[in-house]
Amino acid sequence: MSEKGEFVPRIVAFLCNWCGYAGADLAGVSRFQYPATIRVIRIMCSGRVQPSFILEAFKDGADGVLVCGCHIGDCHYISGNEYAERRFKKTQKILSILGIDPRRVRLEWVSAAEGMKFSQVVTEFTEQLKELGPFEAS
């Protein structure tokens, strides 16, 4: 919560080094503003995102988890993002089973040239989480 009592979501963001992270850097270079709701964990490829990381984040009280990788076909490691996508879908199912709204996780493809998109993704996701309210583990 911010001082004014307004709910500020806490988001763990996994960004692949070659696109998602580069896109986030470009947002910075271009000074595209977005809410200070994400904490970035850089990984080499979105294929490294283990479903358990997402579960861990919710266990520890995150309100949302964002994963950004290269567009399909652009992965620096050829196909890592395809695996990421498959696992992500599975994880969303697990989350629903656990009673966690699957809208609390997002997978987005952000290229190194899409600084604007990155800032929009964070802004929109933040808005969505605000609507959903704080995550309370059941």
Next chain:
Amino acid sequence: MSKFDERIGAAMVIGGGVAGIQAALDLAESGFRVYLVEKSPSIGGRMAQLDKTFPTNDCSLCILAPKMVEVFRHPNIELLTYHEVTKVEGEAGNFEVTVLKKPRYVDETKCKGCGQCATKCPAEKLLKIPDEFNMGLQTRGAIYIPFPQAVPPVYLIDPEHCLYLTKGKCGTCIKRCDAGAINYEMKPEYRKIRVGAIIVVTGFEQFDPSKIPRYGYQYPNVVTGLEFERIMCASGPYRGEILRPSDKKHPHKIALVSCVGSRNAKEGVPYCSSVCCMYLAKECMITKEHAPDVECVIFKSDVRSYGKGFNEFIQRARTEYGIRYIDGRVSLIEEDPETQDLIVYYEDMATGESKEYRAELVVLATALIPSKGTRELAEILGINVDHRGFFTELSEISPSETNRPGIYICGYGQAPKDIPESVADASSAAGKVAELLAPVRGTLAKEMTFDVPEKEVKPDDEPRIGVMVCHCGINIGATVNVPEVVEYVKKLPNVVVAEANLYSCSSDSQERIKQLIAEYDLNRFIVASCTPRTHEPLFALTCREGGLNPYLFELVNIRDQCSWVHMHEPEAATKKAMDLIRMTIAKSRRLKPQAQGEVSVTKKALIIGGGVSGMTAALHVAREGFDAFIVEREPELGGIVRHLYRIFPSNEDAEELLEKLRAQIAEQKNIKVFTGAKLVKVGGYVGNFDIEIAQGEKLHKIKVGAVIVATGANEFKPQGLFGYGTYPNVITQLELEQKLKKNEVQELKDVVMILCVNARQIEGEFTYCSKICCFEAIKNAHLLKEQNPDINVTILYRDIQMAGKSSEEFYREVRQEVLFTRYDLNNPPKVTEKDGRLLVEFQNILTDTLTSLEADLVVLATPMVPPDDVEEISQFLKVPVMRGIPPFFLEAHVKLRPLDFATDGVFLCGAAQWPKSIEECASQATGAAARACALLAKGKIITAGITMVIDEAKCIGCGRCAEVCPYNAIERYKIEKTFENVTLVEEKSRVIQAMCKGCGTCSVECPVGAITARHFTTDQLNSMIQAYLLEDKELIKEETVHE
């Protein structure tokens, strides 16, 4: 001895576009010192300006930027941007080059690229200076950086517009630069550099379309292809929204015009620019992805789509994206002054009628011409330029050599080509340099050495972390409360020292970091500043110089991803910076030193295939000083060229060319040829392959460090099509070559050629364009006329697909002596026999009448197909082939790695990759061989510290990891376990360190968690999550107090 006697182990690359970057990296990697000279302020060239690249629609800058950064930090590349070559003396092996360093008025050793200087430059508003990178669609200040990802990331002042430099008043930027980098007094400087060889790779620019007034370029809503790239680009002037310049509204109807100035000797240039058809389709597809309701119409004559996957791309544009192609010659483009829409008047080539089309935006695919200054540079270098403005190569078989030995050419300055062709040619030119300078390889390239030995850090040593928090001038400091962050960090567990710093990347800060490591006996270090993508290597190196293993360093990004994006929320930004550093400290405490491994390399190469590509590759390997083996399944060397008669445009006899190559092979003692032989087994991996070759009864076992695939292609035999196989006088182009060779054409009166036989089909396996058939047919038509001027030759074609700078002129010439008639795929010609002569019936598109021609000979142009053993070879080497079309081999990356496979140590060239001309095969073969030689020359493979390791005890041998690994970096092996007297064999997997790229996908896939992703371990990443979300709890757990 004169100063020009010895050979120098350094080379200069002139031009810093993608091809220049490739040449520089290849040379530096093969042991030479490289000077990369670029006349503009940043490397990157035209490719940096593109939005996406066809046919994969990869984001252009995303794939280029990592290479730019690699150049920037390569210890053996000296980057000379904003420099020009003014004089070249000396000769091959030893040149003295004078370069001019133009004043940037910004000291690049001091500039931190923060951009404070540019934010208030009054010249931007006053003078509206066009921003070149954005093709003038946006303005910039007089102090500027060409584009955000520019390399080097330094600003410069444009002296023509700077108010201080022109009028002596202003000085705003000097006041705003905390780093003291601005210097209005800077003067041009000259410098002499000694190099053994020079590669010229200067690129292209757009033909000025205002030279042909009918295209209406003076109207604001008529833009060029390159301008449209910037309009589409997410980082372009309109932030990726497709708007038209006049009123910034979304256009709903876009007309795209091809061949503006190309293939037009009178008003423009006589050649085909080679990339426009493809990029127009790409631009339409991307437009449609932005806004599906936009109508895109392309006005064209031929659609040229002869590269890999190109024709399929065009078909997708038509069918999936609904892009309309009109066979139309544009006669005038006019603006409707009221709406600023455009009226495109054109002649419908199918009907001959005059029509018009109303568009809201027009894109002109202007010709691409060798960039400004090409002729002047040629003069300085003493190399030849042809009448079209391209550098002239010495011969087709060696397209990178020039009339001046030791000076090589590649890229668009040599001939029109696309990105992968330019990249392949760049590797080829680099190979020529390596060949020339092989005896002095390694004499000027430095290997990194360190004075301070690496200190040992044991797993249970208490972490002692040092943290430096950067102000980055005011870039971070103005938003994030740096002193507060430092105080906070000091109290975090294991932090021994934390301090703030004005510029962490400056050289004095590097000294400070080393000092801190020594003084506080640190075993971890963290810098909180900018992005690791550009700066991690710098700090990691500093740490290593200070005695720390580079993997014990971590960089926290509190600028690009914090202060710059939360400029109006200082508190939130400060909190975020604290969180990020805390998370990184959690990871840092769990870091382990990572050793970089070494694997030795067998300095030999195997070449599969003994055609022109294979022979050229083998010769190159031998000339760089290594052993080469050729395995060829036919009883003699030569490949498909054995069936050719003459080679165009040089008109050289094919057999003579082969004889020359065979003789050169025979002369080379370090080439061993196995003809009539077959690959039967491949074991091992990069650096050390174990190969078995069967030759009759004999089995040869050899060991090589690299493998080059040059298996070529054959002509498709069109059994049953157009009477082939039924009528003996229906033959293929290759069969015609034999007739020409034996001069069996004197009796002929009428010859009809049918092009695109079983090529460029809508469905099935043969959807592709085979690239060389048009050229071959036109060449053979010409030879027919030459041998017997009385023959009537008619060519039935669909689109003429020809690459190369001279082919268009040749085509025009042949049009004078041969009749060209277009037919439609849906209504193909029919071949029958009547009274002993052949009868070809077809629908004439122009007159819309059924026409029939009598002929003595019908010649079919059919596509090239890979030989039948390709699948087997692909399985031996574990490298992929294309699916859906005949199995051409699939390279690692269609744009930037045309000569490599994703599997390390295996390279690809020639028609095995895609049908191509002899010239291109030779160039690729040299390039692929040169890339293999770089590996052999190193003699060892350094394995990175960020790779996977599999715990043998935990591994259950399921093999999931090997299935998902895109690099074949996981091998399966067996272990035996003996319990009393029973022996059990268990299967296991292990990571081949030399091949792992560290993506981590396998580690996630492993069902038992046996795979550790080094430097990104599950424990480390989990600790970051916890450190963020559990703040205090995580820290208390470690029994450390903080408030």
